[in-house]
Amino acid sequence: MSDNRDDLDTQPTLTAILERVQKAETGLYQAIERLAARMEGQIQSVREEVHTVREEVHTVRGEVHTVREEVHAVRGEVKAARLESHDEIQAVRRELHEEVDSLRDEMRMHFRKLDTKFQLLIEDSMDVRANQRDLSKRMDELEVKAS
Secondary structure, eight states: OHHHHHHHHHHHHHHHHHHHHHHHHHHHHHHHHHHHHHHHHHHHHHHHHHHHHHHHHHHHHHHHHHHHHHHHHHHHHHHHHHHHHHHHHHHHHHHHHHHHHHHHHHHHHHHHHHHHHHHHHHHHHHHHHHHHHHHHHHHHHHHHHHO
16 A cells, blocks of 8 residues: 555656656747747858859859950951951061062162163263363463464
8 A cells, every 4th residue: 555655656756847848848849949930040041141142153153154255256357357467467568578679670770770870971071081181181282373
């Protein structure tokens, strides 16, 4: 009987302990539910931000792709212009060389003509001087005879 009586004395204590454990368990469960709900809200917020960032990254990638295409096109244009200007410069150089060579030949020809003309002028000048001396001598002789 004493076991029975001990059981009766301890039973309300055990019941109270079990109730407390159940209350604590319920409190913990409710706290976990509130934490889970708050965490789900934060996770959803992070997911939305990640989605927004992904959209922005996609937009930026598209813009970068567009810029790359434009840069590629501009590079092609610059390369073509550079090649064209190089060809034009080479053509102008050839023309200048031809023109200089032509001018050089023309100057040589004219200098030769000028040299020939100077030679003729010198010869004519010498002939004129010789004739002047002859005339001067004749004049002197005629003056001597006339006197």
